[in-house]
Amino acid sequence: MAILVVGGAGYIGSHTVYALLEQDPNCTVIVADNLSTGHRRAVHPKAKFYELDIHNRAALDELFAQEQVEGVIHFAASSQVGESMEKPLEYYANNLGGTTTLLQAMAAADVRHIVFSSTAAVYGEPQNIPIREDDPTIPTNCYGETKLAVERMLAWAKGAHDLNYVALRYFNAAGAHISGEIGEVHNPETHLVPVVLQVPNGKRPGVSVFGEDYPTKDGTCVRDYIHVTDLADAHILALKYLRNGGTSDVFNLGNGVGFTVKEVIEVAKDVTAHEIPVTTAPRRAGDPAQLVASSEKARTVLGWKPCYDSLTTIVETAWQWHRTHPDGF
DSSP: OEEEEETTTSHHHHHHHHHHHHHOTTOEEEEEEOOSSSOGGGSOTTSEEEEOOTTOHHHHHHHHHHSOEEEEEEOOSOOOHHHHHHOHHHHIIIIIIHHHHHHHHHHHHTOOEEEEEEEGGGGBSOSSSSBOTTSOOBOSSHHHHHHHHHHHHHHHHHHHHOOEEEEEEEOEEEOOOTTSSOOOOOSSOOSHHHHHHTTTTTSOSOEEEEOSOSSSSSSSOEEOEEEHHHHHHHHHHHHHHHHTTOOOEEEEEOOSOOEEHHHHHHHHHHHHTOOOOEEEEOOOTTOOSEEOBOOHHIIIIIOOOOSOOOHHHHHHHHHHHHHHOTTOO
């Protein structure tokens, strides 16, 4: 039996494929990706690759007919907060439309387990810190709204089609594979850690801090940073949980510690031994002031334990990748 990783050529998806094959070299891993934002060179050489779009029902049906898929880990989505506010219809079409087609194909092929890549953005401006899974979900951006809509769709599909799911609401993914073989590449790059590291890499003169008037200790946004390999491990544990009869559920993934934008920049300065000039820019629409997770549920139920929970370690692995791959793959 095989595991299908949808979006497995992307940042978190590719790291999950690596983790699957590192933990079980005999595992059959299939990657499906349209390469719109993913990279063919990020796909593990032992994974079987299908270049397809999950909006294409015929292509999905053919894949499920050819492969004995036991479970799906689903990463394929548009994921930029700012862009989602400018192009909401595209985000609904891609994130909900693609997932709808995928679930239809799974139901038709009798594939019953799916782990869904959700987001902390479903919470919006949180009422409590750290955030728990039963806290209110009131997204402040279209990206979070589409992810929440998929979570609700999964719950309805569970009742109608017996599709068992885990939705993982994770916070700010960062870092790179410890080997330095794969890392984070987006075009354009909007994630804080790689943007900051473009300065010592000679790719930009400095960084912009979007808003210095948030109700935080230094006025900049606070986020919970989690290493991408720790996220990958959680997806694997979630799939094992479903295969062992676990009930459909949602879990937060984070380290439970928040860092401001300015603190991340200071860590990057220390790691790279390079000055990083900063300018202030207006707030971005849809950015909550603080997002910090309580991941006790994932630790207790899934047995998840982050291995790279130091911000310095996270930035060090990212820098190892970016300094040796300044232009990406």
